[in-house]
Amino acid sequence: xxxxxxxxxxxxxxxxxxxxxxxxxxxxxxxxxxxxxxxxxxxxxxxxxxxxxxxxxxxxxxxxxxxxxxxxxx
Numbered sequence: 001x002x003x004x005x006x007x008x009x010x011x012x013x014x015x016x017x018x019x020x021x022x023x024x025x026x027x028x029x030x031x032x033x034x035x036x037x038x039x040x041x042x043x044x045x046x047x048x049x050x051x052x053x054x055x056x057x058x059x060x061x062x063x064x065x066x067x068x069x070x071x072x073x074x
Contacts, residue, residue, distance in 0.1 A: 006053050013057035024070050025056055025063065 001009070003026060010022040026049065033048040056063040 001050055001053070006050075010053060010057055010063075014060060014063060016060075017063065021067055025066060026053065028066065028070050029053065 003023070006026055007019050007022040010025065011017050011019060014022075029049045029052040030045065033045050033052070036048060037045045056066070
């Protein structure tokens with residue numbers, strides 16, 4: 001899933017979410033799972049990020065909680 005498609009997917013499933021918030025969640029997921037590429041390469045990272053995007057699309061509370069954590073860091 002490309003970044004634009006992932007952003008569109010998240011904003012479609014969570015109408016309250018802005019495109020900037022969706023991008024923040026994707027970048028955060030990538031940063032958290034990037035260390036996993038040492039096991040099977042970038043494909044592992046992509047799989048973990050895709051799973052996380054689908055979790056955020058399904059669970060509004062998790063998405064809002066993670067966005068709150070991200071906003072604390074900024």
